[in-house]
Amino acid sequence: MGNTGFVGSYLSLTLSLMDSKILGYSLKKKDKRYLSNNPEYKKKIKTIYDDLINVDKYRNIIKRFKPQILIHLASQPLVSESYINSKKNYETNVMGTVKLLELSKELRYLKNILIFTSDKVYKNLEKNRLNEKSPLGGEDPYSASKSAQDLISNSYKLSFFKKNKNVFLVRAGNIIGGGDWEKTRLIPDLFLSNLKKKNIYLRNPNATRPWQHILDVVEGILKLILVKGKKISNTSHIYNIGPNSNKDMKVKYFIQKFIDSAPYIKIKYKFKNIKFSEKKFLRLSSKLIMKDIKWKSKLNIDDSIKLTSKWYYEFFKNKKQIINFTSQQIEFFFKKYR
Numbered sequence: 413m414g415n416t417g418f419v420g421s422y423l424s425l426t427l428s429l430m431d432s433k434i435l436g437y438s439l440k441k442k443d444k445r446y447l448s449n450n451p452e453y454k455k456k457i458k459t460i461y462d463d464l465i466n467v468d469k470y471r472n473i474i475k476r477f478k479p480q481i482l483i484h485l486a487s488q489p490l491v492s493e494s495y496i497n498s499k500k501n502y503e504t505n506v507m508g509t510v511k512l513l514e515l516s517k518e519l520r521y522l523k524n525i526l527i528f529t530s531d532k533v534y535k536n537l538e539k540n541r542l543n544e545k546s547p548l549g550g551e552d553p554y555s556a557s558k559s560a561q562d563l564i565s566n567s568y569k570l571s572f573f574k575k576n577k578n579v580f581l582v583r584a585g586n587i588i589g590g591g592d593w594e595k596t597r598l599i600p601d602l603f604l605s606n607l608k609k610k611n612i613y614l615r616n617p618n619a620t621r622p623w624q625h626i627l628d629v630v631e632g633i634l635k636l637i638l639v640k641g642k643k644i645s646n647t648s649h650i651y652n653i654g655p656n657s658n659k660d661m662k663v664k665y666f667i668q669k670f671i672d673s674a675p676y677i678k679i680k681y682k683f684k685n686i687k688f689s690e691k692k693f694l695r696l697s698s699k700l701i702m703k704d705i706k707w708k709s710k711l712n713i714d715d716s717i718k719l720t721s722k723w724y725y726e727f728f729k730n731k732k733q734i735i736n737f738t739s740q741q742i743e744f745f746f747k748k749y750r
Contacts, residue, residue, distance in 0.1 A: 415459060420486075422627070423634075426746075437474075439464075471518065482524070488504040495553060513572075516577065523644070543699065565648070575644060580637070580641075582636070582651055583696070585652075609678070617662070622660050622695055625709075631707070636651060653707075655709045655713075656712075
């Protein structure tokens with residue numbers, strides 16, 4: 413679910429390289445630059461295009477597919493958008509998840525459900541690293557919807573799936589990588605501003621964020637399912653997926669590092685005040701996933717920036733071959749770090 417977005421596209425391409433049988437369900441991205449709108453992607457990944465809220469209409473198709481693993485990535489992903497259309501934010505992130513979990517009751521072959529939430533689920537007091545036992549929060553519409561998603565998913569595990577299905581709740585930090593075109597996100601804004609030869613405006617330049625590359629996150633998701641999905645647990649598997657401590661960095665330093673790494677970027681950044689609440693300090697602890705399945709991020713901040721910058725350079729140079737280039741980056745990563 414949500415295979416047309418940034419994380420979903422990478423995860424789907426990785427699974428296709430593993431010869432997995434995939435059925436995607438997602439809204440079609442309006443921006444044609446997304447990987448999921450590429451004809452080569454569509455050849456590899458069969459997708460049902462619709463809103464998650466309408467998933468009941470496709471229950472028979474999904475049941476005939478006999479899924480053993482369900483990965484839920486479909487969401488309204490932006491804090492800023494949750495202020496503009498809070499009702500749609502809750503419909504997608506909360507009720508969409510409820511409908512999906514209700515359908516999961518009928519999927520007899522389904523053994524593992526992974527819900528991809530967010531590091532924004534936590535009540536962030538901006539002091540220490542947030543771990544899986546930190547209290548949940550919800551001070552803005554987006555954070556509240558993701559916290560509710562977590563609580564609801566856990567309640568389904570304890571109420572309906574205790575003996576027959578695993579539920580994974582994955583809370584990830586800030587993800588970068590090629591192929592993200594979501595508006596108001598830092599890296600897409602940087603490249604789109606460069607195209608227009610306009611300066612980029614940073615809304616929270618002194619904010620500290622846990623930066624990590626998309627391929628580290630994809631590996632974490634797959635390893636969790638492969639290691640922890642072999643037998644049914646009585647409780648939900650709840651894990652942070654975040655970078656090593658040396659990849660926490662202020663936004664202004666991160667963006668300058670990115671600009672310095674890409675000589676074809678000719679713009680500068682400026683500061684801009686924002687009208688909505690956003691925490692300045694956000695750090696995750698990933699000690700639990702490191703302990704339980706021996707996962708840790710492989711790419712340092714320089715490697716993450718280099719891979720991301722190279723992807724966008726290749727996209728603007730030869731977008732018709734971008735699926736092939738993305739697959740090469742995926743294969744190189746998993747070959748080097750397996």
